Amino acid sequence: MAIRERLSGNEAVATAMKQINPDTVAAYPITPSTEVPQYFSNFVANGEVDTEFIAVESEHSAMSACIGASAAGGRVMSATSSQGLAYMFEMLYVAAGMRLPITLICGNRALSAPLNIHNDHSDSMGVRDAGFIQLYCENNQEAYDNTIMAVKIAEKASIPVMVCYDGFITSHSVENIMLLETEEVKKFVGERNPVQYLLDDERNISMGPMDLQKYYFEHRKQLADAMRGAKDIIKEVSDEFYKLTGRKYDLYENYMMDDAEIGIVVLNSTAGTAKDAVDKLRKEGVKAGLIKPRAFRPLPYNEIPEALKNVKALAILDKCDSVNGYAAPLFTELTSAMFSKGVIIPTVNYIYGLGGVDVKVNDILDVFDNLKNIAKNGKIEKTTYYLGMEN
Amino acid sequence: MIEIRWHGRGGQGAKTASLLLADAAFNTGKYIQGFPEYGPERMGAPITAYNRISDTPIRVHSNIYEPDYVVVVDDTLLEAVDVTNGLKEDGAILINTNKKPEQLLEHLNGYKGKIYTIDATKISMECIKANFPNTAMLSAIVKITGIMTKEQLLKDMRDSFKHKFARKPEVIEPNMQAVERAYDEVTGGNE
Numbered sequence: 001m002a003i004r005e006r007l008s009g010n011e012a013v014a015t016a017m018k019q020i021n022p023d024t025v026a027a028y029p030i031t032p033s034t035e036v037p038q039y040f041s042n043f044v045a046n047g048e049v050d051t052e053f054i055a056v057e058s059e060h061s062a063m064s065a066c067i068g069a070s071a072a073g074g075r076v077m078s079a080t081s082s083q084g085l086a087y088m089f090e091m092l093y094v095a096a097g098m099r100l101p102i103t104l105i106c107g108n109r110a111l112s113a114p115l116n117i118h119n120d121h122s123d124s125m126g127v128r129d130a131g132f133i134q135l136y137c138e139n140n141q142e143a144y145d146n147t148i149m150a151v152k153i154a155e156k157a158s159i160p161v162m163v164c165y166d167g168f169i170t171s172h173s174v175e176n177i178m179l180l181e182t183e184e185v186k187k188f189v190g191e192r193n194p195v196q197y198l199l200d201d202e203r204n205i206s207m208g209p210m211d212l213q214k215y216y217f218e219h220r221k222q223l224a225d226a227m228r229g230a231k232d233i234i235k236e237v238s239d240e241f242y243k244l245t246g247r248k249y250d251l252y253e254n255y256m257m258d259d260a261e262i263g264i265v266v267l268n269s270t271a272g273t274a275k276d277a278v279d280k281l282r283k284e285g286v287k288a289g290l291i292k293p294r295a296f297r298p299l300p301y302n303e304i305p306e307a308l309k310n311v312k313a314l315a316i317l318d319k320c321d322s323v324n325g326y327a328a329p330l331f332t333e334l335t336s337a338m339f340s341k342g343v344i345i346p347t348v349n350y351i352y353g354l355g356g357v358d359v360k361v362n363d364i365l366d367v368f369d370n371l372k373n374i375a376k377n378g379k380i381e382k383t384t385y386y387l388g389m390e391n
Numbered sequence: 392m393i394e395i396r397w398h399g400r401g402g403q404g405a406k407t408a409s410l411l412l413a414d415a416a417f418n419t420g421k422y423i424q425g426f427p428e429y430g431p432e433r434m435g436a437p438i439t440a441y442n443r444i445s446d447t448p449i450r451v452h453s454n455i456y457e458p459d460y461v462v463v464v465d466d467t468l469l470e471a472v473d474v475t476n477g478l479k480e481d482g483a484i485l486i487n488t489n490k491k492p493e494q495l496l497e498h499l500n501g502y503k504g505k506i507y508t509i510d511a512t513k514i515s516m517e518c519i520k521a522n523f524p525n526t527a528m529l530s531a532i533v534k535i536t537g538i539m540t541k542e543q544l545l546k547d548m549r550d551s552f553k554h555k556f557a558r559k560p561e562v563i564e565p566n567m568q569a570v571e572r573a574y575d576e577v578t579g580g581n582e
Contacts, residue, residue, distance in 0.1 A: 006413060006417045006423060166452075168426075168429055169426075172426060173425070173426035174410055174423070174424065174425040174426065175422075175449070176417065176423060176448070269452040272452050273450070273453055276450055358453050360454075360456065361451060
């Protein structure tokens with residue numbers, strides 16, 4: 001029986017973790033994800049879970065402890081944001097390279113400097129090549145659902161998963177949510193059954209030693225292949241979740257895109273705001289649509305170009321910047337995928353909302369206004385815009 | 392959809408009040424959002440919090456710029472913050488003050504909608520013996536918006552307080568008195 005509740009994003013994620021009851025959680029607090037280990041340590045103290053909670057002295061240690069516990073054979077989770085994720089950088093590559101199915105919660109926040117505690121995607125985008133699967137969430141419900149699915153996806157793919165949701169906008173907003181019964185969650189995630197693990201007393205192995213050239217390249221290729229294969233695993237786990245909850249998840253969400261003439265691609269909470277903008281335009285007879293990637297790693301490089309191939313103009317919105325003198329990551333990767341698939345459409349990049357600058361329905365309508373002109377003229381004036389900073 | 396903007400000062404409980412209002416509306420079966428705008432977090436600094444209440448799922452995730460209702464938890468904010476900015480003229484503003492609405496007009500930028508006042512600080516001092524005006528303000532805004540009946544509100548608040556004050560049950564009755572008095576004492580609007 002589904003439970004109707006109202007929770008903040010952080011409460012929703014902590015609740016999912018409680019229901020999952022992992023073997024180990026190691027975390028260090030950082031705004032805006034602090035509440036996740038805070039609530040979770042309460043569950044531990046109250047005996048509601050039997051998790052070993054390790055209060056470490058830094059995020060580097062948090063991920064190191066997760067790696068050790070996961071290699072030992074445990075089901076392991078952590079949570080962080082911003083500078084904390086940046087401080088984990090070195091160990092993220094180790095977690096993925098060792099193929100450890102750790103679930104890492106990321107409450108997305110800007111990176112210093114200047115110091116800023118508010119939301120953008122600089123942190124998770126900054127570690128996009130670490131080898132983690134990355135799932136992005138529009139709201140509290142998706143943060144909860146993806147946290148539950150992440151555990152299963154990680155263990156089936158033998159790749160760690162990062163669940164990303166917007167700091168404050170999602171983490172600290174109270175919204176309606178449908179929760180599963182704890183027994184349903186436990187049944188869904190099952191037990192972790194690692195093929196090999198350090199605490200297997202019948203089989204002595206070492207994990208994570210040095211590789212010489214040939215083995216290193218082979219292992220990296222295996223990781224890359226596993227990431228490619230993870231698309232099917234994500235779909236499979238999502239189908240199973242759909243049967244349990246009626247909530248449908250794919251690699252991306254297609255909103256009114258099938259007959260759209262102008263479209264935007266955007267991650268996380270802004271996608272909700274943009275859906276209201278799409279509805280407004282549709283009422284005026286404008287064929288607008290939206291693609292919301294759920295998986296950025298693995299990149300749906302076939303699926304998303306296919307879904308948007310019929311639009312006359314496209315905007316890809318990034319809540320971070322590559323500072324490469326050109327454009328931001330979602331844009332560069334998706335336009336590259338479009339080019340490879342022969343999908344050639346006038347496409348612009350909007351960098352928006354850095355450091356938590358609020359994004360309104362009207363801001364999205366401004367983007368669509370530009371797209372109307374591009375669709376009419378068939379060409380773009382420039383590639384990269386900074387939303388609200390152009391005048 | 393009803394959109395509400397709260398203005399308070401850090402430490403006065405405007406954020407808590409917005410979350411309690413979200414709770415109350417949730418319990419009547421609505422879709423809700425309750426969220427604060429986080430700025431420099433220090434006691435006494437102006438803070439803003441928001442509510443959306445709707446019969447259908449809420450997807451928009453921006454702040455609220457054209458609210459139906461504005462709640463001002465501290466009337467000294469009237470001189471510091473443009474509280475009626477974007478407020479709909481067919482909406483209303485609720486102010487915690489011991490002054491009459493006529494005395495506040497100069498700070499309301501010619502706002503033509505309904506103006507409600509309540510001395511929530513006095514109610515709080517008399518009932519709770521401390522300055523926590525937020526529960527009284529919550530009760531007053533529930534009455535103005537009509538999102539639930541007085542009976543529903545009282546039942547709901549009692550349940551919330553039982554949970555919130557599980558370790559100091561002696562403050563439940565004083566808070567309930569504040570809720571009930573505020574519901575009856577809020578004045579203004581068309582009167």
